[in-house]
Amino acid sequence: MSGQQPKAVVSRGWRSTTAAACGWAAAVPLAAMMLLTVADVGLRAVLNRPLRGTLEIVELLLACTFFLALPALFLRDEHIVVDVVDGFVGGPGGRRVALLKRLAGMLGVLLMAVMAWQGWIAARDSLMFNDVTSDLSLPMIWYWIPVLAGMIGSVFAAAVMLFWKETPR
Amino acid sequence: MSVLAIGILGVVGLLVLIFARVPIAIALAASGLCGYAALDGWAKALKMFGSVPFNLASAYSLSVIPLFILMGAVASRANMARELFEASNAIFSGIRGALASATIGACAAFGSICGSSIATAAAFSKVSIPEMRRYGYDAGFAAGAVASAGTLGILIPPSVMLAVYSIVAEQSLARLFAAAMVPGIVLAVLYVITVTLVARLRPDLMPKAPSLSFAQRLRAARSLWKLALLFFLAVVGIYLGWFSPTEAAAVSAFAAIVIAFATRHMDWRGLADALLDTVYATARLFFIVVGAFVFARFIVLTQFPNEVARWVLATGVGPAWILLAVTALYVLLGTFLDEVSTILITVPVTLPLITGIGFDGVWFGIFVTVMCTIGLISPPTGMTVFVIQAQHPNIPVARIYLGTLPFLAADFVLVGLLIAVPQLVSWLPGLLKI
Numbered sequence: 001m002s003g004q005q006p007k008a009v010v011s012r013g014w015r016s017t018t019a020a021a022c023g024w025a026a027a028v029p030l031a032a033m034m035l036l037t038v039a040d041v042g043l044r045a046v047l048n049r050p051l052r053g054t055l056e057i058v059e060l061l062l063a064c065t066f067f068l069a070l071p072a073l074f075l076r077d078e079h080i081v082v083d084v085v086d087g088f089v090g091g092p093g094g095r096r097v098a099l100l101k102r103l104a105g106m107l108g109v110l111l112m113a114v115m116a117w118q119g120w121i122a123a124r125d126s127l128m129f130n131d132v133t134s135d136l137s138l139p140m141i142w143y144w145i146p147v148l149a150g151m152i153g154s155v156f157a158a159a160v161m162l163f164w165k166e167t168p169r
Numbered sequence: 170m171s172v173l174a175i176g177i178l179g180v181v182g183l184l185v186l187i188f189a190r191v192p193i194a195i196a197l198a199a200s201g202l203c204g205y206a207a208l209d210g211w212a213k214a215l216k217m218f219g220s221v222p223f224n225l226a227s228a229y230s231l232s233v234i235p236l237f238i239l240m241g242a243v244a245s246r247a248n249m250a251r252e253l254f255e256a257s258n259a260i261f262s263g264i265r266g267a268l269a270s271a272t273i274g275a276c277a278a279f280g281s282i283c284g285s286s287i288a289t290a291a292a293f294s295k296v297s298i299p300e301m302r303r304y305g306y307d308a309g310f311a312a313g314a315v316a317s318a319g320t321l322g323i324l325i326p327p328s329v330m331l332a333v334y335s336i337v338a339e340q341s342l343a344r345l346f347a348a349a350m351v352p353g354i355v356l357a358v359l360y361v362i363t364v365t366l367v368a369r370l371r372p373d374l375m376p377k378a379p380s381l382s383f384a385q386r387l388r389a390a391r392s393l394w395k396l397a398l399l400f401f402l403a404v405v406g407i408y409l410g411w412f413s414p415t416e417a418a419a420v421s422a423f424a425a426i427v428i429a430f431a432t433r434h435m436d437w438r439g440l441a442d443a444l445l446d447t448v449y450a451t452a453r454l455f456f457i458v459v460g461a462f463v464f465a466r467f468i469v470l471t472q473f474p475n476e477v478a479r480w481v482l483a484t485g486v487g488p489a490w491i492l493l494a495v496t497a498l499y500v501l502l503g504t505f506l507d508e509v510s511t512i513l514i515t516v517p518v519t520l521p522l523i524t525g526i527g528f529d530g531v532w533f534g535i536f537v538t539v540m541c542t543i544g545l546i547s548p549p550t551g552m553t554v555f556v557i558q559a560q561h562p563n564i565p566v567a568r569i570y571l572g573t574l575p576f577l578a579a580d581f582v583l584v585g586l587l588i589a590v591p592q593l594v595s596w597l598p599g600l601l602k603i
Binding site: 020023024026027030031033034035037038040041045055058059060061062063065066067069070072073076078079080081082083084085086097100101103104107108111114115117118119121122143144147151 | 186187188189190191192193194195198199202215216218219220222223226227228229231232235236239411412415416419420422423441444445447448449451452453455456457505506507509510549550
């Protein structure tokens with residue numbers, strides 16, 4: 001018991017550090033998205049010269065914001081869940097609820113793995129056909145990189161949450 | 170098995186997964202993927218499953234959501250809630266129930282710079298409840314007033330919920346924002362009337378607070394320039410043709426940060442926290458949107474919504490009964506589903522039904538959002554109630570729910586008004602010619 005407690009604390013620290021790292025990786029593109037759009041609006045208003053390709057870069061930054069933050073959603077266990085069943089199966093701390101959580105976790109790992117697998121195939125096709133955006137001719141694989149990083153990161157994050165048994169402090 | 174039967178099975182499967190504690194986003198994606206595969210084969214289903222998240226997460230129209238969330242997160246951290254409360258109190262000061270009415274006025278104003286009810290309730294629960302309790306207000310009523318007033322955040326534009334609806338229902342966001350303005354103001358007025366009525370019937374719940382002097386009122390009202398500027402950038406700028414919704418969201422988020430720094434109400438640490446809060450909230454919301462779009466692809470393939478609409482209309486049931494049934498459905502869903510999931514799961518099915526009886530998609534967007542405000546304060550899972558309880562653990566949840574009851578009545582009055590007078594929704598978009 002006493003030997004497990006430090007491990008749990010370390011794990012919480014590791015989990016929250018990784019989640020914060022994902023959060024920061026997503027926050028930087030969010031700030032960039034805001035600043036870029038403001039610069040575009042400002043230049044258009046003052047000099048009548050909007051920034052070319054803002055829309056495509058905002059789309060890239062949006063993909064970074066969402067997908068790089070996605071593993072943090074798993075690590076912080078912040079999914080929206082309907083828990084009305086808890087009262088009928090022995091309360092939130094009960095074994096049946098734990099079993100339901102475990103099954104939901106397994107489904108999450110499986111689903112994210114399928115999503116990452118299919119994303120990988122689509123990204124590979126995009127790379128093979130040299131897909132580019134219409135305005136700036138940005139390679140579409142640039143968009144796929146954060147998407148795949150988020151998907152694969154989420155598979156690992158979901159697996160960590162599935163196998164990690166929380167020890168009370 | 171017929172296509173319709175697979176559709177029904179998919180919906181039942183989704184509900185089973187949701188009630189089995191599967192996260193809503195995963196339940197939507199899993200049932201959508203399996204249903205699509207049952208109809209069109211695994212090869213096409215998997216291809217769809219690989220492309221939907223990518224297409225959605227890099228869709229320019231969605232960038233409005235994190236930027237409006239950021240503006241709200243900054244406003245919440247930059248003391249704007251307290252300033253608005255003081256300014257609102259300057260208006261209502263001297264009458265019985267002034268602090269509760271001031272909370273409602275301030276929440277309505279805060280809703281015009283913050284598109285989230287949770288953020289609005291969280292901000293005002295720290296500011297208003299201690300003040301109301303200091304003057305002897307009943308704890309349950311004070312908390313109920315904040316929980317209910319907080320719901321104005323998703324109705325008064327800019328609203329994150331309306332942005333989500335605009336995507337799922339393919340409606341103009343500018344039109345939805347304009348359409349929500351009058352119902353939002355009407356709901357705020359109904360809440361103030363509710364406070365006045367309760368003050369008459371139960372004066373013991375809210376003792377009279379001392380009146381402010383003219384100088385104090387003037388001083389409190391001075392801080393309203395921040396709200397006026399942010400609202401102008403976030404909403405009015407769209408109708409003046411200066412900005413697209415995404416640009417308006419970016420400019421107003423940036424302005425909120427500049428104001429917060431210039432008035433020394435935020436430091437770099439505060440900005441970092443606001444950015445992190447925003448990306449976590451965005452991930453939570455977008456993941457459900459991804460799941461909902463996978464599910465929607467399956468539902469569209471089944472023609473389930475059209476079949477339901479055709480079946481209901483063929484039964485010859487009058488529009489009033491259909492509206493009553495849809496209202497009952499949303500009241501029921503509001504008791505256990507959050508507002509984003511409610512909109513994403515139901516709108517693809519209910520929208521064809523509602524348009525079939527003569528209402529348009531914009532009207533329905535406002536109607537659904539009002540129904541979501543009811544869900545936010547309905548037991549057992551009223552989200553704004555939980556937010557307040559988390560910050561004031563000494564107020565029992567049951568007392569907060571009791572405190573929201575008079576305001577629930579006001580919500581239903583607004584639902585009735587929307588049905589009886591749909592011009593409440595269509596008047597402003599018509600005036601602005603959008």
